[in-house]
Amino acid sequence: MTPNPTQDVRGTGDSGGSRRSGAPTALAALGRGGTATVALLLALIFVVIATQNPSFFEGPPLMSFAKKAAPLVILAIGQYLVIVSGEFDLSVGSLVGAQVVIAARLIDGQEAMTLPVIGLMMVFGLVVGLVNGLVTTLLRVPSIITTLGTMLILFGAVRYWTGGAPTGALSESFRVPGRHGIEGVPFLGELPWALVIALVLAVGAVFLMRSPFGRSLVATGDNDVAAAFSGVRVWRVRTMAFVGSSLMATVAAILIGGYAGVTAQVGDGLEFTAITAVVLGGVVLGGGRGTVVAAVLGALTVEALFTLFNQLYLPSTIQPSVQGLIIIAAVAYAARRGDLRLPERLRRRPAHPTERSLGTSRR
């Protein structure tokens, strides 16, 4: 229904399969483009972690890694939806912070309030996503400015509401998804709820991207004019992407709040970490290329990198430097590979003079 490049269709389908079936397909995927770079990088980091700490892959440590990585994976899925449609969402960090603070203030330690407040958080996430999406698409404000504005608004509003410091407390049942899991699983010990939720969302996102909506989203990111001419309602698709991102941020907030508790700094800088994760997965800023699975792998890579830093006893202050260098190197490597693929794209659509553009191309 949409002029979706066959390459992207193939990429999504393959990686969707490789995610669930395991090593042989994953190895096969390494030979092709798309998720190859990030999968290789992740494997490399895991190998280094294993040499440092051989017990890392023995169930419980791996599960605690998964528990810690789950929120970033979920945020990366949300950010992927927005980035692949050609936009940015800088508001997710502030939204996570706001949601955690809202939860603490409204629940205030009462078990009975847990579910209603989670429902309210979802509605709040929905509203924030709608505002981001509609302002970006209908008022044609560049998304970097829209979401920067939402970030400022959420940051200020929540602090004004709580008088500067978060008040209240989370209930015990609110903290279950972020902290606990299914006990007594053989080999693994405890299967964290966070991992289950992240897996369900990741599989759901893979199927979403293979649905007509997902195809339209990628087509919109690739070339929104062409998508519009093919009957995609660009504004609606992009708004849905923003809503998806905000809802994912809300889920991540529930996990982060449960895992780490309430502080004034919750969510600080998470938007950049999520974007880093997505981009590390080879998803192109500006839209139209990359898969959800690659974004998920990117998030795992970032989290594995943090774990590695801890194991190497790097001073925590130097970690940003190493992180920065690795992102630049990984993206430079991916860009080099994209260069090799360029002739094929040009051959496919010779009549498109603005095919190669620096940075993002969106309207």
Next chain:
Amino acid sequence: MTRPPIPLTRNPRPRLDTTGLVYLALVLLLALSAALVAARGGNLFTTANTVDLFTRSSLLGFLAIGQTLVILCRSLDLSVGYVAALSTVVAATTMAGDPSRVLLGVGATLGVAGLIGLANGLVVTRLRVNPFIATLGMGLVIKGYLDTNFQGPAGSIPAAFQAFGYTRIGVLPVSTLVMLGVALAAVLFLRRTRTGYHMYAVGGDAEVARLSGIRSGVPTVTAHVLCSVTAGVAGLLLAARFGTGSATVYSGGYELEAIAAVVLGGTYLLGGRGGVAGTVAGVLILATLDTVFNVLAVDPFVKDVLRGVIVIAAVAVYARRGHPARRVRFPSGGTAPPGPGPGSRPGPDPSPESDPDPETGPAPQPLGGLR
């Protein structure tokens, strides 16, 4: 400035362009704020308030002017806050309280900043890393270096140089004058030099620019170097105000505020349109808001909310106006007409339409063959 003024009547239907609109918005905002403050029984234009307004605008101004050049080239620089923080440290440790080392300190600071800009530019153009990621990564690298090596204040700034932060002539701080001088230089650079024109060309369409014989990397790298150097100047200003090097100033969120000022000034975030004159107005608007919020004793958290709303609303207004102009420029929707276009060749290039001097009036130069 150097162009003879064009009478308004030359344009049959004088339509305010974006820069004119920004200055109009600034004037309206000032009038509205003055009225609001007066209604509360105060006076917005007391010496203290005016000095406060100008002082706020100088720091953001340096950052935003550099950012304008980078954004015009369709790039982005998220590292400016970190570069400014690093610059305070370099300046303070090099000067080390010795007045005779002021020049050395300034030189070292601007040199280091320029090298960072060069690295940014080369990573963006040579390695083809998305500028968002390249400069974010560079910012993280600098952050790691600063956090590891400088826990507290470092070095000291001699009193002679601290004067840069505090001296003022009448109500105009010297730093604001320097900022306006840099802005003027940037305007002239964009409208009078070949590289300046090439920046618009590359930002408008890098591929077309390349096919027209522009080495599209050069303007982008130049813009990144200049952007980092202005961030270095901002760092010098911060160092002069604090009297010492403070590595933690990067947490001020300067890079996003600078981008907001640039976009508020009417520069198109995707490059090729806009200019420094608008940016200066954008900076003054943000500074005015801050000053007014201060005078009215608005809760600092509400301030963030209002700022967010205002930036979004302002950009939405431009987006509404900007659209028709776009259509007219490329009526065939893709292939540019074979007339002389911006950056098609060096020589008497048509001036970028959305960047007239505030002094020469808001009438845009007619673009031969394109309008």
